Amino acid sequence: MPVDPLDTMPTPDEPTPPPFRTRYKPSGRDGRGRFRKGCRGGPGNPALSAQNSYAREMRERIDRAAAGVLSETVIAEILASLIDAARGGDVAAAKLVLSYAGVPRDRDAEIRLEELEGGMRETMNAGR
Numbered sequence: 001m002p003v004d005p006l007d008t009m010p011t012p013d014e015p016t017p018p019p020f021r022t023r024y025k026p027s028g029r030d031g032r033g034r035f036r037k038g039c040r041g042g043p044g045n046p047a048l049s050a051q052n053s054y055a056r057e058m059r060e061r062i063d064r065a066a067a068g069v070l071s072e073t074v075i076a077e078i079l080a081s082l083i084d085a086a087r088g089g090d091v092a093a094a095k096l097v098l099s100y101a102g103v104p105r106d107r108d109a110e111i112r113l114e115e116l117e118g119g120m121r122e123t124m125n126a127g128r
Contacts, residue, residue: 056114 028039086094
């Protein structure tokens, strides 16, 4: 037996549910979905910052471990074998050698840059 649509409609004494859009907090967007002027940006991706700190910690651990194991002669031997492989046609070895060739690694400068970036992030987050 078919159901009459008028039987399913709320009667005047029953509360009607609010329209769909009013169930949610206003998003600060205009009618076209763009953010309105003056809307604050979000916190970014906190998961990504956690991944970056983990990657930084792992890099520091590897650096400390490598410092005790790798001597100048071992590094020279590894580099010589990479250069031989690159000359033999190993494209990956050639890319690796050329990506680091003539580029001095100043770890102190990297650490200072990371500290400055962290201070800038803290300053920006404090202003919110």
